[in-house]
Amino acid sequence: MKCLGELPPELLAERKDLLKDRVAVEMKRYFQRDFRRIAHATKVARYAEQIAKEERGNMVVVLCAAYLHDIGIHEAERKYGSTEARYQEEEGPPIAREILAKLSASRDVIDEVCDIIGHHHHPRNEETDNFKNVYDADLIRNLEEQEEPINEEKLAAIMEKSFFTTGGRKLAGDVLDRRGKIK
Template identity: 55%
Template structure:
């Protein structure tokens, strides 16, 4: 998406990512079940549904932490805002622990 639209916006990742992933995974001989799950995750990885798989949650959390770190470096967020995001938006306890270490205990 970045080359095509000069943007890494979520909508482009979600729209254009699944066909690319499917092609790569098929070429590698991945099973249909895995390919379908990966493509499903990519197709909505910025927009969680009410029920999600652990695989989705791990990817979502990793992506959110990465994006939050980039945003925080450009426009620092308050500790309270960081705490709110960590508690309300991250799914897994391991991601919450990692985010607390990165954003609340260390200097970034």
Template identity: 60%
Template sequence: MKCPGQDSRYWDEAAIFEASCPKCGNTVEFFKDDSSRPCAKCGQRMANPRIDFGCAAYCPYAEQCLGGLPPELAARKKELLKDRVALEMKRYFGNDFRRISHATRVARFAEQLAAVEPCDLAVVLVTAYLHDIGIREAERKFKSSAPRYQHQEGPPVAREILASLGAEAKLIDEVCDIISHHHQARPGDSVNFKVVYDADMLVNLEERQQAPSPLAAEELARRIERAFLTESGRSLARKTLRAA
């Protein structure tokens, strides 16, 4: 079955339109399903300014469907995957709003840290959303959410989710590796790991400070200095936790 968005049987009068070449200003005619077209005057190839490539960010058949992705979308495909991963994480946890909230906050802090750390944003955010994805299986099999069980059960679940979304094998492997020890830093861990670790640590401390018996100010300060792997993580923790 052809994708309805690209099937001319569903088109209306807006399916054929004109756009100005960004290089020379010449008029270029587009059909709705054109991913790009060359300018007849200067030869500049321009992306279709109206086509919706949202599904192409995660669909494994996007290139066959569209005849090749525009370079600007191909460059962002991994980053756009995070939105689908966030939805799958929420679907997986269902009504477990506490864990959905935890993962979402870890992703939010990870994105802030990624703005100053030399990391792969796609790997960081996908891992942040999925870092605790093994907790349900750990509790089902072992009646425990202990880190070692999460580390064991998380990667297979994450791999299944990411494969279903058409993620690249290299990204899947790195995400699963981080999940497999996300509570335990190892010598030589990547910046991607450190960013996710620090974001998770920050949320865990934030939750601890909201508990009935929070850490005293002195102990919190010591924990911040010792526990984080990046200086940006420590800085964000000081700002976030001392303002809480």
């Protein structure tokens, strides 16, 4: 088999494009019948893709990280009886690394995706564009999944304080409004 570096650019692009679809399949396989988590990850990936189209970012990294961001949640529950962010952040990267390595993702993609997963609820002072896109997408989905509609001022404060991207703020407004989640 040829090594990846020898592939012509158009084939390489195609492979990168396939990677995100294969990651989605592996995520579903891993979560098995946990349809709530599958739906969450799938939505976060869709939102992250929309945001990344308007912002800067590497689509392969953004989508792989979005699909796998909560992949440590079952292990966190099993080991600690908790879905707390710090446990998922600890448990997620080794599982993601195994999935991505099995799919022959490049070293750079694996390292960056695992780094995002490993702190996906704890932004650093300086963040990458890829991280910001995934973070905002997760935030939108988490707001959308809340039972109670959110009041307008509270949403405005979250938009101002927590969101990183303009595309994320805009999408949050559209999604929550469409779903009747703003009061």
